[in-house]
Amino acid sequence: MTTCMKRFSRAIVIGASVAGCLSARVLARHFDEVLLLDQDTFSTDPAPRKTVPQEHHVHLLLNRGSAIIEALYPGFKDALLKAGAQEIDLSHGVKSYAGNAWKQRWPTGITAHYCSRTLLEFVLRQQATGVENVKIIDGVRVKGLLHDAGCINGVQVSIEGEARELEAMLVVDASGRSSRTCAWLKQFGYGDVLREEVANQLGYVSRIYRRNPARKPGWQVLLVTPDLPGRRNMGVISPIEGDRFMVTAGGWFGASPLPNEDDFMRFLAELPVADIYHEVIQLEPLGAFHQYKMPCSLRRRYDLMPNWPQGLLVVGDALCSINPIYSQGMSVSALQVEALSRVLPAFLRGDIWAQQVMRAQVEATEISWQQAKANDESLHPQAQRVGLKARLHARWLGVVNTAAYHNRDVAIATLNIANLVADKRTLYSLSVARASLFSAIARALR
Ligand SMILES: Cc1cc2nc3c(=O)[nH]c(=O)nc-3n(C[C@H](O)[C@H](O)[C@H](O)COP(=O)(O)OP(=O)(O)OC[C@H]3O[C@@H](n4cnc5c(N)ncnc54)[C@H](O)[C@@H]3O)c2cc1C
Structure with missing residues (x-):
């Protein structure tokens, strides 16, 4: 793919989280140096961090996402297992009450790696660190883009409070849902970016509990989902590394507990079946409650921009952030990066525009977006009658x-x-x- 291509000097990726680490692997094939800049500080072990509040909530990496990540970073799944993740059959291992009945369970061979998002991201970052020409620099906040005559030439950063400029031939924004690219583009005169929003009023409250490995409850994951659209509340007990459970409760359009003991337990007791409540009441809590609220899925249609500066791309949640209840976000990032990998050579040769790169990313994730959109729209309290x-x-x-x-x-x-x-x-x-x-x-x- 890259044999006839000249190599480029430096690419900068804003954000060293999931989308950033995946993009870096692809960019490293074409650039002498890839700098992954993150405003957060990373610890040498998988410790929680400040700028990814979603890490306190259950994260499931879907098969498609894990296959893409494994292709980019061979050995990723083994590294996850070594670090403490559990590989669980998504039928046999998951006791699931869905709608109005318990699902039968069979060994299917369709598995997922259960662990915290903190661990998953940590392992991914370790894989990125292992790529020779990728360098992760933490504690660096990107404050703006260097823009001149229709080109992005790098980023303005703040390192320990000191303003600096870092030059690059390509900047990839992987800074997540709160990305500033729209504002920066507007400031440079490129106009407004079309935002597609699909309301979901998602609310999650989660807490970590100790898991007794000697106790065998007959399931590895316990999941209760409602009979939609009549009810919109769900809950899950999911194992994470270090003999712990992560318990997440919440739902669509306001169906979410408050982050305190009484309301959390009330919410669990009022799920379609009270099995999660009866488990959790016996467990020892290991930390505080964490709450996350999201008003809508959000897709920024950079691919529809009539004008766009050279040397800038966007990836991950910064481009498309979908209601997390469908567990698609990390896989959507992976699909976007897979698309990026396909079209990047043509983009670097100057054969296609940045908007076409982002169109490829949108197309690669269209199914996920449309599925989540259709489901969320059907659950809206004022849902329109469908055809x-x-x-x-x-x-x-x-x-x-x-x-x-x-x-x-x-x-x-x-x-x-x-x-x-x-x-x-x-x-x-x-x-x-x-x-x-x-x-x-x-x-x-x-
Ligand atoms: C509650 C919740 C639950 C979820 N559950 C799932 C799930 O079950 N399965 C799933 O696949 N996905 C899930 N997701 C989605 C998933 O977390 C994201 O889609 C995925 O992590 C991709 O995010 P990202 O890498 O684009 O951005 P993020 O993970 O948000 O990372 C952005 C990074 O950019 C850095 N950054 C931001 N601004 C700057 C700046 N100016 N300068 C430097 N650095 C900057 C931040 O420090 C951060 O490290 C969930 C999301 C939420 C909110």
């Missing part, structure tokens, strides 16, 4: 999802779709349709 096609699809989805509680093949098909490894059209494949209908008939006869 016949959407109603029929929702009906069929109900049939397939119910069959997935009882039929292993259908369960595998739905798991693959949720993990972004199979297309939604699989729901209409002959095998899934046949198994779903047989399952519905068998239940009706019983």
Whole structure:
């Protein structure tokens, strides 16, 4: 891919979190030096940090995301396991009450690595540090972009309170949802960036508890999700490294507890089944409650900008930040970076514009965005009545999802779709349709 390409001197990535570390691996193939700048300070062990408040809440890395990360950083999954993550079968290991029944559980071979986001990001950063021409510099806050005659030539930074300039041929903004790129572009005269917002009023409250490894409750993850759209509250007990559980409770459109003992326990007791409540009441808390609120999913359509400075790209949550309840964010970042990797050579040759790079990133994550959008819109308290096609699809989805509680093949098909490894059209494949209908008939006869 890169054989006929000349090498470039320096690229700067703003943010050394998930999207930043993934982008750095791709950039390192084309640039002599890749600087990953982060305003936070990193510890030599996986310690919580100030600027990623989401790390206090359950994070599940979907199969598609972990496959892309493994391809970028071979050995990533092993490193996670060595650092204390547990690999868990997403059917057999997860006791799940979904809607109005417990799901049957089977070994499916579809697994995920359960650990805290703090650990996941730490391991990822270690992998990035292992790339020869990638350098992570923490404690560096990017305060602006160096802009001259339609080109971004680097960044203005503040290091220990001192203002400095760092030059680069390419700047990649991976600074997360609160990215300042829109404001900077406006200041340079590029106008407003179109923001797509889908309301969800998500609220999460989470707390960490001690896990007794000797106790075998018959599940590794305990998940309760509601019968949508009538109820919007969910909860999960998820194992993390160091013999601990992370417990997250919350939901859509205001269905969320307050971050205190009484309200958290009340919320857990009022979930469709009280199993999480009965577990948590026996557990020893190991820390404070953490709350996270998000008004909407947000996509910034940089790809639609009529004018754009040379030498600037955007990736990760800074581009597209989706309701976290669908566990897609890190995988969406990975998909964006996979797209970046595909089109970067053409971009660096000058064959395509930055907007086309970001169009490729938007297209690579369109399915995730549309799935989350459709679901959140259907749950809105003032949801519009949808058309016949959407109603029929929702009906069929109900049939397939119910069959997935009882039929292993259908369960595998739905798991693959949720993990972004199979297309939604699989729901209409002959095998899934046949198994779903047989399952519905068998239940009706019983
Ligand atoms: C509550 C919650 C739960 C989630 N659960 C899941 C889940 O289950 N599964 C999943 O896949 N995803 C989940 N996500 C999404 C996931 O956290 C993100 O999508 C993913 O981490 C990608 O983020 P990012 O790397 O783009 O940005 P971030 O992780 O937000 O990192 C941005 C980085 O940029 C740095 N930075 C910011 N501004 C500057 C600056 N000016 N100068 C220098 N550095 C700067 C910050 O210090 C930070 O390190 C969840 C999100 C939330 C909010």
